[in-house]
Every structure is written in structure tokens, then in C-alpha cells.
Amino acid sequence: MLLAPTDPSIRRWAEQSNTIVHWTDVERGGHFAALETPDLLVADLREFVSELS
Numbered sequence: 755m756l757l758a759p760t761d762p763s764i765r766r767w768a769e770q771s772n773t774i775v776h777w778t779d780v781e782r783g784g785h786f787a788a789l790e791t792p793d794l795l796v797a798d799l800r801e802f803v804s805e806l807s
Contacts, residue, residue: 776802 768774778798783791 776805 765774765777778801780787780791780794780798783794787795
């Protein structure tokens, strides 16, 4: 999950009923990461996929 600085942190609630395997906090961007910071989103997706193998 890519979490922008303008989004409220939901990690503690997510961890209560899920096993978090990948989490990224970024310095810039907003709720619409694909439109606002596509470079960060693509980098995060690539990192996640590389961890699967």
C-alpha cells in the first residue's frame, strides 16, 4: 500500500485483521497517487512485485 502524507494513517486498523506484507509511506502526493505521483506509484508496484518471486 502506498500512503501519501495527506492521507490519514490507517495502518494500525489494517494490521488488526490483516497481515501487512508491504507498506510504503511517501513524502509527496495525495489521495490520487496514479494521477499526482505516477513515478512513485510505479516504483512501489515494481518493488512489491519483485518481492513476490
